[in-house]
Each structure stands twice: as structure tokens, then as C-alpha cells.
Amino acid sequence: MTTRGTPNGGAAAPRGTAPTSRDVAHRAGVSQATVSLVMGGKWRGRVSARTADSVRAAAGALGYRPNLAARSLRLGSTRTALLVVPALTSDFFARVHTGAARVAADHDFGMVLYPSPEGIGPAPDPFASAQASLDGVIASSMAPEALAALRGGGLPLVMLDSDPDGDSDGDRPAATVNLDIAGGMRATATHLLRLGHHRIAHLAAAVDSWTFRVRARALADALTGTGAALTATEPAELSVTGGLHAAERLLRRDVPPTALVCDDDLLAAGACKAARRLGLRVPGDVSVTGFDDLAVATAVEPELTTVRLPAEDIGASGMRALLTVLDGRVPDADVLPVELVARGSTGPPRTP
Numbered sequence: 001m002t003t004r005g006t007p008n009g010g011a012a013a014p015r016g017t018a019p020t021s022r023d024v025a026h027r028a029g030v031s032q033a034t035v036s037l038v039m040g041g042k043w044r045g046r047v048s049a050r051t052a053d054s055v056r057a058a059a060g061a062l063g064y065r066p067n068l069a070a071r072s073l074r075l076g077s078t079r080t081a082l083l084v085v086p087a088l089t090s091d092f093f094a095r096v097h098t099g100a101a102r103v104a105a106d107h108d109f110g111m112v113l114y115p116s117p118e119g120i121g122p123a124p125d126p127f128a129s130a131q132a133s134l135d136g137v138i139a140s141s142m143a144p145e146a147l148a149a150l151r152g153g154g155l156p157l158v159m160l161d162s163d164p165d166g167d168s169d170g171d172r173p174a175a176t177v178n179l180d181i182a183g184g185m186r187a188t189a190t191h192l193l194r195l196g197h198h199r200i201a202h203l204a205a206a207v208d209s210w211t212f213r214v215r216a217r218a219l220a221d222a223l224t225g226t227g228a229a230l231t232a233t234e235p236a237e238l239s240v241t242g243g244l245h246a247a248e249r250l251l252r253r254d255v256p257p258t259a260l261v262c263d264d265d266l267l268a269a270g271a272c273k274a275a276r277r278l279g280l281r282v283p284g285d286v287s288v289t290g291f292d293d294l295a296v297a298t299a300v301e302p303e304l305t306t307v308r309l310p311a312e313d314i315g316a317s318g319m320r321a322l323l324t325v326l327d328g329r330v331p332d333a334d335v336l337p338v339e340l341v342a343r344g345s346t347g348p349p350r351t352p
Contacts, residue, residue, distance in 0.1 A: 019062040028058035035059075039108065080110040081322055082155075083315075084139040088115050091295050092311050096140050096160065099315030107323055109135075116142065136174075136326055138318045141211055158322045160314050163210040164333060175321040175331045177314055180338050181211055182218035184307035185261075187340040188289050189222035191305065192259045195348045197287065198228045201250045201257035203243060203267050206235040215263050215291065231257050236267055240296075243270020244277075251278055251286065258286060258349035265290035265297045268304050272345065283347035293341060302344030309338055 021035045028035070030051060037043040038055040058064075083100055085093040101111045112134070140160040159173040161181070192200060202219055205212045216233065223230050232253070236246035247260060247270060262268035268290030275282050282288055282302060290297055290306035297304040317334050324331040 019059075019064040021064070023062055024055060024058045024064050027062060028054045030055060078110075078133050078135055079108055080112060080134055081319065082112045082114055082134050082137045084114045084116050084137065084142065086116055086141055088113070092292050092309065093140060095311035096315035096318075099312035099317075100138060100319040101315075102312075103316045103319040103323075109319075109323075111319075136322045138315075138322055139173075140314075140318070141209060156322060156325045158318050158325065160318045161211050174325045175333070177317045177321055177334045177336070179309050179314060179336050181214045184291065184309070184338040184340065185215050185218035186222045187338075188261055188291075188305075188307060189219055191340060191342060191346065192261070192287065192289070193223075193226055193228055195259075195287065195346060197259040197349050199231045199255070199257045199349075200228055200259045200261060201231050202233040203246050203250065203260050203262040203271055204233050204235050205238045205263040205267065206242070207238055212263055219261055231255070236270075238264060238266060240266050240270040240273065243267035244274045245270075247271035247274035248278065251275065251280065256286070259346070260286060260288045262288065262290050265292050265294040265304055265306055268306065268345070269296050269300050272300055272302075272304075282345050285350055287346040287349070289346060297341075297343070300345075305343045305346040306341055307338050308341050310336055 021032050021039070024039075025032045025035045028051075030047075034043075034047055034051065035055055037046055038052045039059065043052045043055075081100075081104060083097055085096065087093060097111070097113055104111045116139075134155055136156040136158070138158045138160060139162065142159070142162055157173045158175045158177065160177050161179055162173075162176060164176040164178060165172065189200070200223065202216065204216055220230055232250055234246040234250050236242040243262060243264075243266060246267070250257060250260060251274060260268075260271045262271055268288050271288045272282050275286050275288070280286055288304065290304040291309075293306045293308035297306045313336055317336065321331040321334070
């Protein structure tokens with residue numbers, strides 16, 4: 001006879017008590033060991049996907065949650081990862097966190113978010129009090145000098161959007177997950193060249209990090225031998241105001257550029273503002289491109305031509321890489337594709 005409310009014949013937990021792994025095993029018709037594998041994220045290659053789905057469905061129906069504290073004591077693991085980002089105000093890093101946290105939750109991991117301001121200077125050491133409660137670290141878009149505390153913590157480190165060769169001392173992370181930043185900048189240059197631009201200026205983020213050095217190098221390389229000129233490179237604080245002032249300097253030159261390539265959408269928004277203040281039309285008098293496809297890219301008018309970066313995907317891939325390292329395996333060095341999104345801020349240059 002089948003017990004009421006338990007499709008596979010397993011007895012439900014007594015009313016008022018928390019369900020156990022034994023209750024889940026009975027309901028799913030599997031062993032407690034299988035439940036432990038599935039709920040611990042260790043089932044791949046050991047049980048079938050169908051069985052794993054059955055266990056998760058049984059756990060969900062019963063309201064079962066693993067006893068993470070007991071498991072941490074048993075395994076010597078807290079199942080907690082630290083995500084370090086340059087800033088908490090950028091929606092790019094918010095989406096990186098969303099992707100990483102989603103994969104972490106799927107594997108019963110916790111996620112702690114920690115800011116390292118601007119990613120260019122040493123952050124306060126997060127390990128002084130927290131090292132014992134962390135299993136690994138994911139760091140996104142960090143400058144080499146900001147990594148000293150991370151490396152000193154002695155925990156597995158996965159780097160996102162960072163130099164795969166490590167820092168100047170040759171220290172390499174356990175894994176890297178990168179975006180095709182160079183490909184995105186090449187696509188931007190190709191787009192402007194096809195529109196007919198020959199005087200192109202670079203509005204560059206004044207941040208000494210790998211990702212911005214790659215953008216500058218890729219833009220210069222993409223224009224080499226094309227007949228177009230990189231007329232100037234203007235550094236700017238990474239903000240709308242920084243982009244505004246830098247773009248004003250570029251657009252007031254005796255022979256101004258016909259296109260501004262900006263390292264970030266915030267800089268591009270500032271560049272569009274500068275053009276309007278100077279009585280110029282975007283894109284009639286000057287085309288403007290961004291990078292990242294932040295929310296501001298579609299909040300300005302005209303909307304920005306920009307490079308869309310899969311922020312959630314890189315966060316998710318980073319968390320998967322950390323889980324692979326913690327499982328004693330070597331993850332692939334992923335490079336995720338990016339996409340140029342052409343919108344209204346770019347067009348053919350004005351005929352002299």
C-alpha cells in the first residue's frame with residue numbers, strides 16, 4: 001500500500017520534525033549515500049541525471065535542507081566562496097555576482113561579496129578574520145597590486161577578466177575565466193571603419209588593469225594598416241563626469257576625431273554629454289562607442305553602440321571553475337565570446 005502523499009512509497013517525516021536525508025531517500029527510492037551525492041553536488045559520473053532530478057524533487061517536496069554546519073565539520077569545508085569585485089555600484093559586477101551565486105546555490109555553496117575599491121590599490125585584508133570560513137576566492141577585473149592579500153590567504157583563487165599569466169612575480173591563479181575583450185575592441189574598430197571613419201580617438205579608462213590594457217592594444221592593432229589613424233588617447237576617470245571632461249578635450253582639438261571609442265559605457269555616456277554641450281550631434285558630427293552594455297547604454301539618447309559582455313555567464317563560469325579546483329581537477333581556461341551591439345550612437349562621418 002502506498003503511503004498517502006509519498007508517490008514512491010516512502011514515509012513522510014513526522015509532523016513537526018525536520019525531514020532528514022533518510023526521508024528523502026525513502027521518497028525517491030534511493031540510498032542515503034545517493035542523496036548525499038546529489039545534495040552535495042557530487043553526483044555527476046556516479047548517478048544518472050534522472051536519479052539526481054528525482055532526489056531533488058523529493059527534497060523539494062519534503063522541504064529538506066542539508067545540515068551544512070554538520071557537513072562542514074565532517075568534511076573540513078565551509079562551502080563558502082568569496083567574490084571580490086572592484087566596485088559594488090556597477091551593474092556589470094552585480095550581474096557577475098548573480099551568475100556566481102546561482103551556481104553556488106545549485107551546489108549548496110554560500111557566496112560572500114567583498115569590494116576592492118576600483119580594483120587598482122590593495123584592499124583591506126579580507127583574510128584576517130574570515131580565512132577559516134572560506135573555501136576559495138573568485139576575483140573579477142583586478143589589478144596585479146590588488147591581489148597580494150588574496151594570494152597571501154593561501155586559498156584557491158579563480159580570476160575573472162584578468163591576466164591569465166598571473167602577476168609580475170609570475171604567480172598564477174588556480175584558474176582563469178576571461179572574456180574576448182580584444183575581439184570586442186576589434187569588432188568596434190571594424191564597425192567604425194566600415195562606416196567610413198578615419199580619425200578615431202580612444203577615450204581610455206585611467207585604470208591600470210589587464211582588461212583596459214588589452215582594450216588599448218587591440219584598438220591600436222585593429223587600426224594598423226587600415227588607412228585610419230588613432231589620433232589621440234585621452235585617459236579618464238571611470239565615470240560619466242570623467243568621460244565628459246576627457247571627451248571635451250578631444251572634441252576641442254584643432255582637428256577633432258570623427259569617432260570616440262570609449263573603454264566603458266559610463267565614459268561613452270559622458271562623451272555624448274560633452275558633444276551636446278559643444279553643440280555637436282551624435283552621430284551626425286561624432287560617433288561614440290561604449291563597452292560592457294550596461295543599463296546606461298539604453299538610457300541615453302541616442303542609445304549606445306557598445307560591446308555586450310556576458311556578465312552573468314562569466315560569474316557562473318568562475319564559480320564552476322572554483323568548484324572544479326576544489327574537486328581536485330584542473331578546469332579549462334575559458335574565454336567567453338562577446339557581441340558588438342550597433343545602436344544609434346554611430347553613423348557615417350560628416351562629409352567635410
